Amino acid sequence: MKFCPRCPSFLDGKKWIYNEKLYQVVKKGRRVEKELCPGCERVERKMVEGIVSLKGKFLGKHRTEALNLIHHVAEKKRAKNVVARILSLKEDKDEIMVETTERTLAEKIGKEFEKAFSGHLEIHWLKKENFARVIWHRNT
Numbered sequence: 682m683k684f685c686p687r688c689p690s691f692l693d694g695k696k697w698i699y700n701e702k703l704y705q706v707v708k709k710g711r712r713v714e715k716e717l718c719p720g721c722e723r724v725e726r727k728m729v730e731g732i733v734s735l736k737g738k739f740l741g742k743h744r745t746e747a748l749n750l751i752h753h754v755a756e757k758k759r760a761k762n763v764v765a766r767i768l769s770l771k772e773d774k775d776e777i778m779v780e781t782t783e784r785t786l787a788e789k790i791g792k793e794f795e796k797a798f799s800g801h802l803e804i805h806w807l808k809k810e811n812f813a814r815v816i817w818h819r820n821t
């Protein structure tokens with residue numbers, strides 16, 4: 682059985698599963714074969730499929746909530762799809778920039794921001810390249 686050496690995911694048949702609890706349970710008493718999972722591979726190769734820019738004065742006052750929401754969305758997505766990861770997260774005064782290894786994770790972050798905090802959302806797709814540029818802003 683194959684286990685990722687960098688994150689708690691393992692190959693179950695043909696599907697990689699990201700699950701910390703199961704990883705420990707399944708690993709016990711088995712011959713461990715190491716292989717980088719597709720998610721860690723994308724991180725390693727710095728494959729960017731989505732860029733999210735969250736902007737505006739609103740972020741200055743609600744930074745913790747905003748960061749929590751990003752991490753919550755990323756965790757949920759990763760549990761469903763092992764390749765969906767946050768590659769980088771940069772913070773500035775009124776801005777948070779997130780790079781994702783998977784397109785729909787970037788879209789989801791934008792949509793969840795709109796749902797939770799309203800504001801204005803724009804999503805631009807580069808269809809051929811399977812790439813999304815997501816911009817959300819709110820000032821007040």
Ligand SMILES: [Zn+2]
Pocket residue numbers: 685686687688689690717718719720721722
């Ligand atoms: Zn991994």
